[in-house]
Amino acid sequence: MTMQVGVGLLGAGTVGGALIHRLIFESEAVAAKTGLELVVKGVAVRDKDKDRGIDIPAHLLTDRPFEVVDNPDVGIVVEVMGGLDPAGELVKRALESGKAVVTANKELMAARGRELLEVAEAAGVSLLFEAAVGGGIPIIRPLSESLAGERITSVVGIVNGTTNYILTRMVEEGAPYEEVLAEAQRLGYAEADPVADVGGGDAASKAAILASLAFGTWVDGDRVFREGIEDLRLVDIDFARRLGYTPKLLAIAEDSEEGIAVRVHPALVPLDHPLASVRGATNAVFVSGPSIGELLFTGPGAGGEPTATALLGDVIMSARERLAGTQVRSRIRFASGCLRDPAGVTAKWFLRLTVADRPGVLARIAAVFGRHQVSIKSVWQEGRGDVATLLLVTHESPEQNLSASVAGLSALDVVSEVATVLRVHSDEP
Ligand SMILES: NC(=O)c1ccc[n+]([C@@H]2O[C@H](COP(=O)([O-])OP(=O)(O)OC[C@H]3O[C@@H](n4cnc5c(N)ncnc54)[C@H](OP(=O)(O)O)[C@@H]3O)[C@@H](O)[C@H]2O)c1
Known part of the structure; x- marks a missing residue:
């Protein structure tokens, strides 16, 4: 026996289109695996006449997204329109009216995720966002x-x-x-x-x-x-x-x-x-x-099909919860915390300098790093006549020490350019 759940989509672009195709044309496979009949009840788009390469029944399409959110037949709203506005208010309204929401919108979750998760918790519904990070990768x-x-x-x-x-x-x-x-x-x-x-x-x-x-x-x-x-x-x-x-x-x-x-x-x-x-x-x-x-x-970190798989997984999870009448599975709790000042965060650094190619230059450069407690791991030099390209990799040091070193290097008459400063990622000390 299959159980029916109404799904409303906000958006039918790259990701929404791929999901609609699965929901409409591959519904039997989903039903066979899950016992769920996921029925598309409405699809909001900007332009109803656009050719989308998939056959969405005309009566499902609307250019008024709140119609989808307010549709009593919709139990799960899938937000795949992107951006903060109106997506944020649509998601909020859906949650407040007791609908589960599934979204792929990382921008919205990063900006208003905490608030929206609290709205979901207060309403006793789920807000799932597997598709917001890593496309098809479950993370x-x-x-x-x-x-x-x-x-x-x-x-x-x-x-x-x-x-x-x-x-x-x-x-x-x-x-x-x-x-x-x-x-x-x-x-x-x-x-x-x-x-x-x-x-x-x-x-x-x-x-x-x-x-x-x-x-x-x-x-x-x-x-x-x-x-x-x-x-x-x-x-x-x-x-x-x-x-x-x-x-x-x-x-x-x-x-x-x-x-x-x-x-x-x-x-x-x-x-x-x-x-x-x-x-x-x-x-x-x-x-x-x-x-x-x-x-x-x-x-695959993006793309319509992989992302639709992540969305569909969340839709199935939400539908199971709704049918079981359970409150949301695990509750995610968040503390408020301070982020570290990036200036104090350590990294290894790669620098490319253009320097005078004569004796004593390296010692003056090393002295600048030493003054700011930046330890050099390796040096590589290639001469080009009067000047040389100098590549340096440092040991771990805070960004503020590196910045002070760069300022010191730039002030040396033997350094004509600090051309590049990049962080080096490695698991070694
Ligand atoms: N593309 C990916 O690979 C990928 C991967 C992971 C996550 N995501 C996320 O998924 C979301 C959607 O991405 P996408 O690539 O599918 O975007 P998209 O191709 O631009 O599709 C957006 C859809 O939303 C509709 N839409 C936008 N604003 C609307 C409004 N105000 N009212 C009604 N409909 C509106 C558009 O309608 P029209 O078609 O009529 O213009 C379109 O169907 C974004 O949050 C994105 O970050 C995307």
């Missing part, structure tokens, strides 16, 4: 449920497929950033406005969500330190490779005695590190804790 439920008993110490990964695709092509083909970005936009891998991806904002939203779930302390997306990949140049990629590194845009969340630090930035990853081999649009997330050691979650 939200493992963090919030399977690993609820673990004291997670860090979550580190590649969570933005667009930037990983761009970096992969820059590294493997030696193609310049602007050229790869333009092609990614042409192929639909990057948005027409790529700022959220290349500037690190999308990854920062995901890092905030992962950190909140991992550490039980709510982290607002806009408080996550972020640097994008826009300034990465082929010359640095080439030099980094000679030293045994490749660039990745990393999301890093750490919980230590000093507090919680959450950041997104490009980092040079050793070529033998597992994250170095994560290519193209694939995502990969390491979760570490004292009892589990290290877990790796990897797979």
